[in-house]
Amino acid sequence: MPERTETHSRTVTTKVPARLDRLPWSRWHWMIVIGLGTVWILDGLEVTVVGSIASRISEDGSGLSITDAQVTGVAAALYVAGACSGALVFGRLTDLYGRKKLFLVTLGVYLAATALTAVSFSAWWFFLFRFLTGFGIGGEYAAINSAIDELIPSKYRGRVDLIINGSFWIGAVAGALLSVLALNTEIFPASVGWRLTFALGVVLGLVILLVRRHVPESPRWMMVHGRTEEAEALVSDVERRVEAEKGVRLPDPEEAISVTQRKDIGFGEIARTVFRSYPRRAVLGLSLFVGQAFLYNAITFGFGSILVTFFGVSSGVTGYYFAVVAFLNFLGPLLLGRLFDTVGRRPMISGTYILSGLLLFGTAWLFGAGRLTAVTMTACWCVVLFFASAGASSAYLTVSEIFPMETRAMAIAFFYAVGTAAGGISGPLLFAGLTSSGVVSDAVIAFCVGAALMVAAGLVAVFYAVAAEGRSLEQIAAPLSTAEPAPAKTV
Incomplete structure (x- = not known):
């Protein structure tokens, strides 16, 4: 890991945050979204493909001696464990060494691990590189969400963050359809098709890496790590580009803040800040992540087995049903995202969570009463997850904007790890038996x-959600390095 830039402790007064927040939407922002946000598509592709092609990998002639239970059980658990570990490790490094270094490193880890998964020759090799693939993806969540929120203007931050996190489901749609193709032995031999699905992830990742090389470091991170001149030059360059594109002169930025530059913030201070200084926000973050994790596992973990067991759907076509559900998951953040910036965070976060929960209660009642078919059950799931997906995406938005900048990546990593562990470990343990038992009442309990x-x-969220819409990150939670204004260089 490159050494951190040496700095002397000094106080600077800066308008860098205000200058970034006043920018109109531009081609530069699209570059940020494409370079950073598209990795969620890879995550959705990874998770969906492995679950869908488990039956093919475990068959004789696949070239890999492994059972279906090992693919959907051991490998899935290792992927989750890797994601949790990667989030915590890379989250800490992202706060220390900067957003750009880490979002390049984490994508590199993902690419290498996925490529090596494609050439698996034994179960232990497959398990190892599923863990490392998750390790890279988990690190992406911390590095990417912190960078996006610090680069996107406050006016657009909510909708952009939701749509980017919701793009996971574009990957899920692609994964579901790709699995149908990969399982067709008339097109690909049994030992080749599943390997090509992983190879496609590598190709997409390389394309993303080419774009991501042009995404800059966060000026907000630079301003508190002794790199004020670089932050000033970067923002000035962006302002020139935007003015040239829009043909107008930007208004003067309004608010300045004073910060005392520091090399790093200790882990103990981060923990005290999150849990002692902002206890209600910590409870909010944990609640949002755990709630959405269990709802999604109640539905998606047993999705295929419910359709097969209770409705007699062939396992070879469940991918089509899942593709429809996944598409509605993406439409939720896409169509509702703007309301999080206009109607407001509190009503939209609490509303999407409560409404999706109530709709799932209704679905459970209809299912228990025997009033649903495979098609109408899928339609119910689509409606539930349309709202739940917007709510789940807002969980990532919430924890990335309600804590101080120096703790941002680590906070995202912690809450992501807790939620992922709850949903990816406790969830399957609880729901697997319930949704596959063949007993209607068991599946109703899961729902x-x-x-x-x-x-x-x-x-x-009704009581603890923060009204962050339209506000700068520094107004929502002042940086730990914030100092009293003093005669200093202004940036």
């Missing part, structure tokens, strides 16, 4: 548990 936790999280 009701996910629905109850989602409603509970929404009620927490």
